[in-house]
Amino acid sequence: MTYLSDCCEASPFTDAINGVGIGLRSQHYRHILTNRPSTPWLEALTDNYMGDGGQPLDYLEQIRNHYPITFHGVGMSLGSPGPMNKDYLQRLKERMRQFEPVWISEHLSWSAYHRHNSNELLPLPYTEEGISHMASKIAEVQDFLGERLLIENVSCYVEFKNSQMSEWEFINRIADEADCHILLDINNIYVNAFNNEGQADDFIQGINPERIREIHLAGYEDRQTHLLDTHGQAVHQPVWHLYLRAIERLGPVPTLIEWDMDIPEYRTLQQQANIAEGIISTASKAHAHAA
């Protein structure tokens, strides 16, 4: 299978995703268009632009004339039983033609059960059955869209008794079988390690670096008994440390700051991005020194 992204330019900004981008939120549309901050790229939440028209689509049209954009979705429900939602995929394909994102990503999870939808990112047990199920769904979507997907590790609050392998092995196997890329969410790795009493560094060491195209960073909420992935705070200190170790191993992977609850001024997001830029720079100096 040859994907569009392998053979032709999908956007004027192809290959322009470098450094630390920021998740595009409606609160910042005007600020971005008026002040044109020096953010290298922006990530749009695909599902916010699936309406028929109106302000969100017009703003995205203006913004993508000035910034490379990527698409990040929550509504595909890759892991659901039954056939894929063709209406959703068709609409996504239209939006891809319209806005030409450099790439599109989705979550390694499921949301819908037949007609009904939880609109939540639900977990899967790490089993052989899960691998073949997910891989065939991802391959189907990639064939339909003509693009390779990035799949993201999700925050997970339960552990299934029948899981047969680690989360990173599950993801590596799916990515190999579906021939897709990986979006590594460092906050989710930390949250899952904390909640499931695992070692976050094992994940960083175990994940296949060849397939990683993007990293996500966000803040969790400490609920005492567990950590909740709310995207409502600054990135926490242990997540920054884990990010440094990830960058040391993986190199300067394009990174995104996400913030979805109690969204602050754009400046605060830029400060978070600056910290990430600093970490990338520190890690590459260490690399150069070691070499």
Add this chain to the structure above:
Amino acid sequence: MPTLPEMQKDFFAGLFSDNRRVVDTLLPSKTLSAEARFDIYRGSVSGLFTQVLAEIYPVCKRLLGNRFFDGMVDHYIVGYPSTSANVIDYGRQFPEFLEGFEPVSGLPYLADTARLEWVWHRAFNARNSTPIDTSELMLLNEDQLYRTVLMLPPGTRLLHSIYPVDTIWQQNQPENKQPTDIQLEVQDHYLLVRRLGYEVRIDRFSHEYWLLLDSINQGLTLGQLSEQYDDMDLQAFLVEAIRHQWFNDFSITNRSLSSCINK
């Protein structure tokens, strides 16, 4: 152990009912039982839909108060699960739910207020459209005018309520810190909700103009309108309609008087 689809069936059922079969397939952590861990998902789903409904129905929320609204929404979530991958489609049946929800039966205007909020939400997200060049309409001959269908902007909806829901809506916008008393005498209110540019407008109409707009929305030609409403000054209506941009496009159908006779 259940297969993946069996586990998913149980997991999904557990989110929206008291069915806890899925818990048997889960492990506890040091701090939480398997059931408490599963309940994190129940809380998250409930939180998401509560937030979605609060964004679509802010006036209802303000009328009822945050705690009451959030508690009531839990009943809606269980009774009316989402059927769309996109949460902007969720909440369409909320007005019907309110009509049957006994604790709010003392607020008879609430369901119609919710109807207004839903059509506002749909108009906000409707397809963009370019306003009509009215000069083109002026160039049509009589036969063409007879066969012309006027089109309201995408997402436009006509609403009728016996309560002043437009006033209730205006008085309960966030910038209005101290709503004044609203007289609730039962009386017909005819409304048109449409988007002009980015602005969603709610306009009140006379019964006869509202009926005309409703007929236009149903696809009647100007010829059919002139026959159906022969006691009305259609010319005056059209002048007003163009001035206020009640419609934004037109098309000429093949439904001519002569072709009807020939058949």
